[in-house]
Amino acid sequence: HHGHHMWPEIERVTMEQIHYARLSVEDSVGVWQLFAEEGEMKMYRREEEVNGMVIDPLKACHVVKGVTGHEVCEYFFNPQYRLEWEATVETTTVLEKIADDTLLFLQVHKRIWPASQRDALFWSHMRHVPDDKDQDGPDIWVVCNNSVDIPDLPANTGKCVRLYLTVCLMCQTFVDPPKDGAKVTRNDLTCKITYCSVVNPGGWAPPAVLRAVYKREYPKFLKRFTNYVIDQCQDKPILF
Numbered sequence: 001h002h003g004h005h006m007w008p009e010i011e012r013v014t015m016e017q018i019h020y021a022r023l024s025v026e027d028s029v030g031v032w033q034l035f036a037e038e039g040e041m042k043m044y045r046r047e048e049e050v051n052g053m054v055i056d057p058l059k060a061c062h063v064v065k066g067v068t069g070h071e072v073c074e075y076f077f078n079p080q081y082r083l084e085w086e087a088t089v090e091t092t093t094v095l096e097k098i099a100d101d102t103l104l105f106l107q108v109h110k111r112i113w114p115a116s117q118r119d120a121l122f123w124s125h126m127r128h129v130p131d132d133k134d135q136d137g138p139d140i141w142v143v144c145n146n147s148v149d150i151p152d153l154p155a156n157t158g159k160c161v162r163l164y165l166t167v168c169l170m171c172q173t174f175v176d177p178p179k180d181g182a183k184v185t186r187n188d189l190t191c192k193i194t195y196c197s198v199v200n201p202g203g204w205a206p207p208a209v210l211r212a213v214y215k216r217e218y219p220k221f222l223k224r225f226t227n228y229v230i231d232q233c234q235d236k237p238i239l240f
């Protein structure tokens, strides 16, 4: 797939998003505001507007037991599971298989009152980031979603307003080695999840309205997704 014309952008954006995901909210540029906290899940946002449009960057940090980062990324990436956990997606279509680990999606989102209905055209790339030099480096899996403009699929021609997104789901897996060489079980697994997103809604909506939608929808979204993965994996062999 390295011959595909989108590959240089896919490579650049994915590496850039991994860099940002790895920055802790403490030492990132700009002020992150904790706007939601439920158990292990902490959600931060920065208030940013472009031409009066809310594009608040979001960073969510979550820790879940019993799954690996590979499993979390697989359920996020693979279109066959999408409609089972994505409550705000009406249709999802794979327009092109760029590679086994890279797909081009056209997605129509359900209308979230009072905003008008949105669609999104984006590539999605899943990658296992090799450990650092030493063996016990972090075991990281990521999925990066990034909007693209394609002349044959112009924005805002039908009923939907085209939104623009850059999303990164980064997962780090920790295994607590069981006593005396026993087999690793799901109880020994901890997955540290960092979800970063910047969504440009594509058309103007009142900032207070959009921020209310974000505040309500993002916690629901991440909780529903992670609970879905835990549920799907619990009686399956571990995918490291």
Ligand SMILES: O=S(=O)(CCO)c1ccc(-c2ccc(C3CCCC3)c([C@@H]3C[C@@H]3c3ccccn3)c2)cc1
Pocket (backbone or CB within 6 Å): 086, 088, 089, 107, 109, 112, 115, 118, 120, 145, 163, 165, 167, 197, 199, 201, 213, 214, 217, 218, 221
């Ligand atoms: O992680 S993904 O790549 C998963 C692929 O399916 C992804 C997540 C979220 C969105 C998304 C799409 C539309 C909207 C808004 C914009 C104006 C009116 C609706 C929002 C706002 C933030 C709120 C939101 C957050 C989460 C879920 C739904 N709604 C988010 C798109 C892709």
